[in-house]
Amino acid sequence: MTEQILTKIDQGRRFLVASHSGPDGDAIASTLALTNGLRALGKEVVAYNQDPVPDSLQFLPGSNLIVHQVDDGAFDVVFVLDAxxxxxxxxxxxxxxxxxxxxDHHPYFEAFGDINYVDEEACATGGLIYRILKKRPAALTPDVALCIYTAILADTGSFRYSNANPEAFRIAADLVEIGGINPWDVAGGLYESQDEKRLRLLALSLATLTVSSCGKFATMTLTSEMMSQTGSEAQHTDGFVNYPRSIRGVEVAILFRQTGPRSYKVGFRSKGKINVGELAHQLGGGGHHNAAGANLEGDLDQVRAMVFDRLNIEVGA
Structure with a gap:
C-alpha cells in the first residue's frame, strides 16, 4: 500500500492535504507532516481544514499556511487524513x-479513497505518515519529524493510552534522533500554554460532574451558556473528558457538549474494558476502542437517556 502511495507522490506535481473538521493533534500534525514532507520532495502542496488550527498546535511549522477554501480540480492527488x-x-x-x-487508523471507516491506507493498529495517523515518508529520506526533515512526533504524542496521550504500542516508541526515538525536537518544548506547546478562558470553562464544567451509583461511569456537561460566559470555543474543551475518566473505579467517561439549541456532541473515553468506539458507532458516530464520539439531537435529558440506555447495557450497571 505504501508503495502505491509513493508512486502517486512521485508522479504528481500538485497535492492537497486535508484532515477532519474540529481537528485534534493527530489531524493537524499529520496534515503538516505530510505537507512539509511533500514540499521537501519538491512538490506543490496546499494544506486544508474546514476549521482553524487550535491555539495549542500553532507552534507547528506551517500551521499558519493552512487554508479553509479550495478550488475544484486543482490537484493531482488529494490526501484525506484521520477522517x-x-x-x-x-x-x-x-x-x-x-x-x-x-x-487513517479508525476502526470504523468509510473506504472513500481510490487508495485506502487504513491500519487500526497504528498508534496514530502520524505513524502512518512516518511509514510512508521514511521511504523517501529527503522528506524526513526536522520540521516533519517535529510534526509526526507531535501527532503521536497527542494521540497516545503522552504515551499513556492503549495505542502507545512498541511502534509508537520506536518512531518517537527515530524522530528525536533526526533532530529538531525538544520533547519539553513540544509538551509545553501542547499542555503548558493554556488560555485562561479554558480553565474558567473547565471550572464550570467540573461543577456538573456526576458519577453513577455503580461508580463505573462519570459525566460532565458543557452548555452553550458556559461557552458564552467564558468566551470559549470548541478548541478549549479538548481533554475535558479525561477528568471524569481519571476517577478511581470509573470505566467510561462522557462529556456532553452543547452545539445547538437541541444538539450535543458526546465524547466518550474508556479505560480499556468497554469498547466506546462500538458504542459511538451505534449512536451514529465513531472512533476507537478507548476514544470515540457522536453527535446527537434532543434536549440534554433526552441525549443523556440515549447514551445511558446503551451504556448501562455495556457496563452492567
Missing amino acids: GELHRAGTHLRDAGSFLINI
Missing part, C-alpha cells in the same frame, strides 16, 4: 483532485 468518513473533512474534497487517498 474516518469523508464528510468529516468535507465531501467537496472528492472534486478537488483527480485521485483521492484516504489515510
Whole structure:
C-alpha cells in the first residue's frame, strides 16, 4: 500500500492535504507532516481544514499556511487524513483532485479513497505518515519529524493510552534522533500554554460532574451558556473528558457538549474494558476502542437517556 502511495507522490506535481473538521493533534500534525514532507520532495502542496488550527498546535511549522477554501480540480492527488468518513473533512474534497487517498487508523471507516491506507493498529495517523515518508529520506526533515512526533504524542496521550504500542516508541526515538525536537518544548506547546478562558470553562464544567451509583461511569456537561460566559470555543474543551475518566473505579467517561439549541456532541473515553468506539458507532458516530464520539439531537435529558440506555447495557450497571 505504501508503495502505491509513493508512486502517486512521485508522479504528481500538485497535492492537497486535508484532515477532519474540529481537528485534534493527530489531524493537524499529520496534515503538516505530510505537507512539509511533500514540499521537501519538491512538490506543490496546499494544506486544508474546514476549521482553524487550535491555539495549542500553532507552534507547528506551517500551521499558519493552512487554508479553509479550495478550488475544484486543482490537484493531482488529494490526501484525506484521520477522517474516518469523508464528510468529516468535507465531501467537496472528492472534486478537488483527480485521485483521492484516504489515510487513517479508525476502526470504523468509510473506504472513500481510490487508495485506502487504513491500519487500526497504528498508534496514530502520524505513524502512518512516518511509514510512508521514511521511504523517501529527503522528506524526513526536522520540521516533519517535529510534526509526526507531535501527532503521536497527542494521540497516545503522552504515551499513556492503549495505542502507545512498541511502534509508537520506536518512531518517537527515530524522530528525536533526526533532530529538531525538544520533547519539553513540544509538551509545553501542547499542555503548558493554556488560555485562561479554558480553565474558567473547565471550572464550570467540573461543577456538573456526576458519577453513577455503580461508580463505573462519570459525566460532565458543557452548555452553550458556559461557552458564552467564558468566551470559549470548541478548541478549549479538548481533554475535558479525561477528568471524569481519571476517577478511581470509573470505566467510561462522557462529556456532553452543547452545539445547538437541541444538539450535543458526546465524547466518550474508556479505560480499556468497554469498547466506546462500538458504542459511538451505534449512536451514529465513531472512533476507537478507548476514544470515540457522536453527535446527537434532543434536549440534554433526552441525549443523556440515549447514551445511558446503551451504556448501562455495556457496563452492567
